[in-house]
Structures are given as C-alpha cells and as structure tokens.
Amino acid sequence: MKFEGTSSYIATEDLKVAVNAAITLERPIIVKGEPGTGKTMLAHEVAQSLGAEIITWHIKSTTKAQQGLYEYDAVTRLRDSQLGDEKVKDIKNYISKGKLWNAFESNKRPVLLIDEIDKADIEFPNDLLLELDKMEFFVYETGETIKAENRPIVIITSNNEKELPDAFLRRCFFHYIKFPDPETMEEIVNVHYPEIKKDLIQEAFKIFYDIREVPGIKKKPSTSELIDWLKLLMTDDVDAKILREKDPKKLIPPLHGALLKNEQDVHLFERLAFISRRENENLE
Amino acid sequence: MFINFFFDLKQASLPVSLKEYLMLMEAMNKRVVDSFNVNDFYYLSRSALVKDERYLDKFDRVFGHSFKGLENSEGETEKEIPEEWLKLMGQKYLTDEEKKMVESLGGWDKLMETLKQRLEEQKKRHQGGSKWIGTGGTSPFGAYGYNPEGIRIGQKESRNKKAVKVWDKREFSNLDGDIELGTRNIKVALRRLRKFAREGVETELDLDNTIKSTAHKGYIDVKMMPERRNKIKVLLFFDVGGSMDAHVKICEELFSAARTEFKHMEYFYYHNCLYDAVWKDNKRRYNENIKTWDLLHKYPSDYKVIFVGDAEMSPYEITYPGGSVEFWNEESGETWLTRLLNVYENAIWLNPIPERYWDRISSASIIKQIFSDRMFPLTIEGIDQAMRELNK
Numbered sequence: 001m002k003f004e005g006t007s008s009y010i011a012t013e014d015l016k017v018a019v020n021a022a023i024t025l026e027r028p029i030i031v032k033g034e035p036g037t038g039k040t041m042l043a044h045e046v047a048q049s050l051g052a053e054i055i056t057w058h059i060k061s062t063t064k065a066q067q068g069l070y071e072y073d074a075v076t077r078l079r080d081s082q083l084g085d086e087k088v089k090d091i092k093n094y095i096s097k098g099k100l101w102n103a104f105e106s107n108k109r110p111v112l113l114i115d116e117i118d119k120a121d122i123e124f125p126n127d128l129l130l131e132l133d134k135m136e137f138f139v140y141e142t143g144e145t146i147k148a149e150n151r152p153i154v155i156i157t158s159n160n161e162k163e164l165p166d167a168f169l170r171r172c173f174f175h176y177i178k179f180p181d182p183e184t185m186e187e188i189v190n191v192h193y194p195e196i197k198k199d200l201i202q203e204a205f206k207i208f209y210d211i212r213e214v215p216g217i218k219k220k221p222s223t224s225e226l227i228d229w230l231k232l233l234m235t236d237d238v239d240a241k242i243l244r245e246k247d248p249k250k251l252i253p254p255l256h257g258a259l260l261k262n263e264q265d266v267h268l269f270e271r272l273a274f275i276s277r278r279e280n281e282n283l284e
Numbered sequence: 285m286f287i288n289f290f291f292d293l294k295q296a297s298l299p300v301s302l303k304e305y306l307m308l309m310e311a312m313n314k315r316v317v318d319s320f321n322v323n324d325f326y327y328l329s330r331s332a333l334v335k336d337e338r339y340l341d342k343f344d345r346v347f348g349h350s351f352k353g354l355e356n357s358e359g360e361t362e363k364e365i366p367e368e369w370l371k372l373m374g375q376k377y378l379t380d381e382e383k384k385m386v387e388s389l390g391g392w393d394k395l396m397e398t399l400k401q402r403l404e405e406q407k408k409r410h411q412g413g414s415k416w417i418g419t420g421g422t423s424p425f426g427a428y429g430y431n432p433e434g435i436r437i438g439q440k441e442s443r444n445k446k447a448v449k450v451w452d453k454r455e456f457s458n459l460d461g462d463i464e465l466g467t468r469n470i471k472v473a474l475r476r477l478r479k480f481a482r483e484g485v486e487t488e489l490d491l492d493n494t495i496k497s498t499a500h501k502g503y504i505d506v507k508m509m510p511e512r513r514n515k516i517k518v519l520l521f522f523d524v525g526g527s528m529d530a531h532v533k534i535c536e537e538l539f540s541a542a543r544t545e546f547k548h549m550e551y552f553y554y555h556n557c558l559y560d561a562v563w564k565d566n567k568r569r570y571n572e573n574i575k576t577w578d579l580l581h582k583y584p585s586d587y588k589v590i591f592v593g594d595a596e597m598s599p600y601e602i603t604y605p606g607g608s609v610e611f612w613n614e615e616s617g618e619t620w621l622t623r624l625l626n627v628y629e630n631a632i633w634l635n636p637i638p639e640r641y642w643d644r645i646s647s648a649s650i651i652k653q654i655f656s657d658r659m660f661p662l663t664i665e666g667i668d669q670a671m672r673e674l675n676k
Contacts, residue, residue: 013323013324013327014327014330014331017316017317017324017327017328017331018327018328018331020316020317021311021316021317021328021331021332024311024314024316025307025310025311025314025316027307029331030335032337075489075506078504079504082503082504122468122471122472162468163468164335164468165468166299166301166335169335169336170301170303170304170335171303172335173307173331173332174331174332174334174335174336175331176337176340
C-alpha cells in the first residue's frame with residue numbers, strides 16, 4: 001500500500017513520505033495547515049487512491065471521545081422494558097456503534113478521518129490515546145473487547161485552535177501543509193480546470209499572491225478560495241486583460257467576494273488600493 | 285549517527301522524545317523510504333520528530349548541521365563566544381554625528397559571514413575599537429556599542445533598538461522545573477478554579493431523579509436537568525506598558541487561556557498600580573476609561589479577582605497620593621487596592637518576575653503585604669497555587 005497522489009490531488013513529496021510512513025507503521029498522522037489547503041481532502045484522496053473505504057468523524061465542540069466508540073441508549077431500553085418489547089432481552093440492541101467501532105470492524109483496511117480534532121474539549125485527544133494506540137477498546141455493557149481486524153489508516157486534521165497534548169502527538173506522525181508556491185499552485189489549478197487559459201492563470205495568480213501579501217489582512221485567501229474565484233472568472237468569462245488592468249479606478253479585482261471573506265479585509269484592501277493609486281498618480 | 289542527530293535536536297531544545305526516535309527507527313527498518321536518499325530521510329524524520337510547525341525552522345537548521353556539516357548559525361556561534369568577552373564592560377556613548385560615521389557592512393548574509401570569519405581569526409577578548417568582537421565598540425559585532433546593522437550578542441535589552449538579530453536567551457521562557465508555558469498548560473492549571481452549577485436549558489437526563497419519580501408513580505417518568513457548567517466569575521487586571529513589555533507574551537497566553545476557560549470573565553488594564561480608573565482598550569485609554577468605583581459597584585463580591593503585574597515601581601506610586609507617574613492621583617494606590625480587596629474576598633496577584641527577586645523589589649513587597657501574601661509567580665505551578673487560593 002503506497003500513496004502516490006491522485007489525478008485530482010497534487011501531493012508534494014514530503015506529504016507522500018509522511019502519509020506512507022503513517023500507512024506502513026500503522027500510526028495516525030496529524031495534518032495541520034492554513035484553512036483551505038486541502039487537509040480534509042487528503043483523507044478522501046488517500047482512500048480513493050488505495051481503494052479503501054473512508055469513514056469520517058467530524059468533531060464538534062460537544063463531541064466526546066466515547067461517542068466515537070459506542071453509545072448505550074439506556075433510556076430507550078428502559079422505555080421498551082415497560083412495553084415488554086422482546087428487544088429488551090439483548091443489551092446489544094441498545095448499543096449504537098461509533099465511527100471508531102465501524103472502522104475497527106471493517107474487513108478491508110479503511111481510512112478513518114478525524115476531522116478538526118482541535119474543535120473538541122481540550123482533554124478529547126487524551127481520551128482517545130489508548131484506543132488509537134492499541135486500536136482496541138472495551139465495551140462495559142457487554143463485556144466484549146473490540147479489536148481492529150485491520151488497523152485503519154487514521155488521518156487527523158487540526159486547525160490549531162487548541163494545542164494538542166504531547167503524549168498524543170508523540171504517537172503520531174505530523175505534517176504541516178505549507179501554502180503552495182506558485183508552481184505547485186499551477187499544478188493544482190490544472191488538475192481542477194485543465195481547460196483554463198494560461199494568461200488568465202498568470203494574471204489571477206499575480207493578484208492572488210499580492211492579496212496574500214497585504215499586511216494586516218485578517219483571513220488570507222487560500223487554495224480553495226483561489227479555485228472558487230477562478231471558477232467564477234471562467235464562468236463569467238472574464239478576460240485576462242481586465243485582470244491586467246492598471247486603471248487606478250479598477251484596482252479592486254473583479255468578483256473579489258470569493259477571495260476576501262470579511263468586511264474589514266475588503267475595507268483594508270480598498271484603502272490600500274486607494275493609497276497605491278495616489279502614489280501612482282504622484283509618480284506620473 | 286542518528287543518535288547524534290537525536291541529541292543535537294535535544295540540545296537545540298526541540299521537544300523530541302525517545303518514543304519518536306524509536307518510531308523513526310522503525311520506519312527506517314520497514315523501508316518506508318529509500319535510506320540512501322537524504323531528501324526522503326529528511327521528510328520522514330521531520331514528520332516523525334517535529335509535531336508543531338513552530339519548530340520546523342529549528343529542525344531544518346539542526347538537520348542541516350548534523351548531516352551536511354553546514355553551519356548551525358544559531359547554536360554554533362553562541363557557543364563559540366566566550367562569556368567573559370561579553371561581560372558588561374565599558375560602555376561607549378556615541379554622539380549622533382559619530383553614529384552616522386559608522387558604516388554598516390551591507391546585507392545580513394555578509395554580516396553573518398564576516399562574523400564567522402572574525403570569530404575564527406579572533407582569539408582574545410576585545411573591547412572598544414571598530415573591528416573585533418567585544419563590547420562597547422563600534423564593530424558590527426558585539427554588545428553595548430553602536431552600529432546600525434549590528435548583531436547583538438549577550439545583551440539583555442536593546443540599547444539602540446536597531447540590531448538585526450537578538451541572540452539573548454530570554455530567561456522567563458523556562459521558569460520552574462523546565463515547564464514550558466503554553467496555553468494548554470495554563471488552561472489545565474486554570475481548571476483548578478471551578479465551581480459547577482446547573483443552570484439554563486434542561487438537556488441532560490437526571491438519572492437519580494428519574495428512578496425516584498418512576499418508582500413513585502409506577503410508570504416511566506423521565507426527568508431532565510440542565511448541563512453542569514463552570515459558574516466561576518473572574519475579573520482580570522493586566523498591568524500594561526513600561527516594565528511589563530518584557531512579559532507581553534506570557535500575559536497574552538494567560539489571557540487567551542483564561543478567555544476560553546472562564547465563561548464569565550471581565551478584563552481591565554491598569555498601569556503599575558490600581559488608581560481611580562482602569563480601561564479596556566489600550567488605544568483609547570484616555571478617552572474611554574472606567575471609574576474604579578463603578579467597577580466595584582457593578583460586579584458583585586462573588587467575582588474572583590486576578591491581578592497580573594510585575595509590581596515593579598517606585599514605592600511612592602503605591603503609598604502616596606500623587607505618586608503615580610502618569611497623572612495626579614488624589615488617593616494613593618494602596619487606598620484603591622484596599623478598597624478593592626474589601627469588596628472581593630478572593631483576590632490574588634500573579635507576578636511574572638521570578639519569586640526570588642520579590643524581596644529585593646520594595647514595591648513588590650508592599651503589594652504582597654497589601655494582598656496578605658497572596659502573590660504568586662506567573663508559572664504553571666504558581667497559577668496552580670493561585671487557583672487553589674481563589675477556590676478557598
């Protein structure tokens with residue numbers, strides 16, 4: 001089993017090494033990076049390229065570690081017992097399996113995506129230490145031990161909202177997705193829109209990387225925003241010439257709503273555009 | 285070879301553990317990558333040993349040093365400069381005119397390169413002059429001198445605020461038993477301060493009550509109750525500006541940890557000591573301040589009070605009216621602090637300066653006395669103790 005990237009996902013060399021190490025050593029891999037750099041996508045692509053099933057577990061602030069293992073529905077059982085339901089006799093009927101259980105049961109090695117682990121409570125990763133290390137857990141209600149038949153490939157993403165505990169990190173491989181340089185970015189864009197015009201890319205990239213460089217911008221536009229923006233440019237059939245426009249009145253790029261996602265950033269950008277326009281006029 | 289690499293990483297104070305090293309060895313054993321390819325090995329070891337993007341740069345440097353014999357710019361030069369060269373010696377004060385005359389060497393790289401050369405050439409301690417490394421001179425290398433593009437070595441504060449790079453180790457990053465303060469650790473310490481209460485929407489099954497009610501009525505009667513929440517309420521006061529600038533980082537960490545940990549938290553800024561007003565926004569401190577009296581009336585006495593500050597000032601700033609360095613205060617800082625302490629029973633002072641220096645700073649001793657000894661160092665252990673104190 002080796003991950004080599006797919007036709008729809010450009011994986012850099014270091015990312016491939018990290019993923020393959022995690023696959024071979026059967027350990028979780030933590031993927032961090034700016035929002036929109038394809039962290040979640042990675043898991044889907046790994047699954048696709050290995051032909052494995054993908055099981056996703058989206059973490060919210062209220063998610064508890066136990067929910068990933070199983071949940072015992074005592075209330076329903078209590079109610080059923082009142083009605084004399086036959087189901088009551090077997091406790092298994094009231095245990096609902098969590099994502100981890102599903103992954104452990106799978107008869108072919110699946111990919112388990114634990115998405116945005118940093119959203120959960122600060123102790124959440126610690127509660128999963130043993131389960132992810134040994135790939136087994138104990139069900140108290142039935143007294144059985146669930147052990148993974150095929151250790152799943154565990155991919156964990158984090159947006160850095162909370163620091164993860166050291167003990168947890170030590171057991172994982174780690175990869176930080178750097179923001180792609182223009183060359184890699186071009187490959188990525190080509191994967192998404194093979195028919196896009198070369199000159200449009202060039203002009204769009206220039207604007208895109210310029211915006212990212214604007215000091216003090218709150219939310220830097222990322223890969224996924226660039227992809228969206230390019231799509232808009234293509235559907236509106238915006239000509240590369242318009243992007244090249246040096247007319248001071250049109251310094252704000254067309255359809256900028258796809259790139260700048262909050263009001264302050266738009267204001268900031270407008271102000272900077274205004275300043276640079278004034279400077280240009282002075283030069284002339 | 286790998287063992288040395290591992291120790292190099294340790295030495296560069298990267299948080300690597302044996303477990304991670306063994307993981308790397310296992311990966312090598314299983315031929316995850318071709319072991320003759322340095323690039324692949326680099327990627328693999330990085331992925332196994334570095335767990336935070338903050339350390340990536342440091343890791344790269346150590347890796348380069350260990351495997352290619354490249355210069356490890358940070359660690360290496362630091363070690364090569366004997367400490368005695370850099371002792372605080374004569375200080376040279378230059379006039380503006382002289383400053384202009386000092387020529388910079390041109391470019392950062394060039395500067396580094398020349399530094400290395402000089403280090404090799406130079407064998408003795410040197411002071412003054414304009415070429416050799418030492419103190420008090422006009423050479424671009426060394427401390428306490430002036431050169432617009434100089435590299436500062438072994439000097440606590442920037443005198444001219446112009447050095448390209450500071451190599452000083454900051455003492456407070458590693459207080460108390462080598463525990464590095466991070467927001468995670470602070471959060472865990474802050475958790476000591478909890479008072480749970482159930483209020484609000486009923487979302488959880490109250491098992492005891494359900495059983496009781498069911499037995500009583502003879503049919504299932506499900507009882508619900510609200511979720512348990514931390515009911516603690518906190519007022520945080522931060523000293524800003526002046527001597528606190530050195531502690532900005534740790535204060536930010538404490539602030540961000542406290543904000544996520546406490547649902548009911550209010551924060552205020554003050555300078556040096558509490559007087560008749562505090563403020564919430566440092567940019568608008570002169571226009572939009574809050575009268576301390578209003579504050580004392582607004583927040584009920586079950587709020588817990590945390591002061592953060594180095595308590596380093598002239599004793600007059602605490603004990604005398606008009607002692608403040610910024611304005612004429614009608615009443616002394618001590619009066620205001622006592623007033624506050626009379627309202628809020630649970631109050632503590634967190635001090636970023638290490639505990640062993642407190643006795644030597646008379647203002648800190650005075651404040652400690654006002655707070656009846658409830659002053660704690662701003663370290664994990666200190667926060668831990670402080671929270672226990674607040675819980676009393």
